[in-house]
Amino acid sequence: MAKDVLCEVHNCTFWANGNKCSADSIYVVSHTGKKADSSKETDCKTFEPSDL
Numbered sequence: 001m002a003k004d005v006l007c008e009v010h011n012c013t014f015w016a017n018g019n020k021c022s023a024d025s026i027y028v029v030s031h032t033g034k035k036a037d038s039s040k041e042t043d044c045k046t047f048e049p050s051d052l
């Protein structure tokens with residue numbers, strides 16, 4: 001399991017100072033089904049836009 005999640009998406013509700021993710025857990029998805037060939041094909045589905 002990931003101990004710390006670092007993230008640079010400042011306008012996510014779960015983003016915190018120091019590029020920390022404050023969500024209890026995150027869900028990462030692939031754009032290309034159940035596999036991915038590079039990190040560009042993955043995304044955090046837990047993202048929720050904030051008012052920033």
Ligand code: SF4
Pocket residue numbers: 005006007008009012013014015016020021022023026044045046047048
């Ligand atoms: S939920 Fe996803 S997008 Fe939002 S801060 Fe955490 S890792 Fe980043």
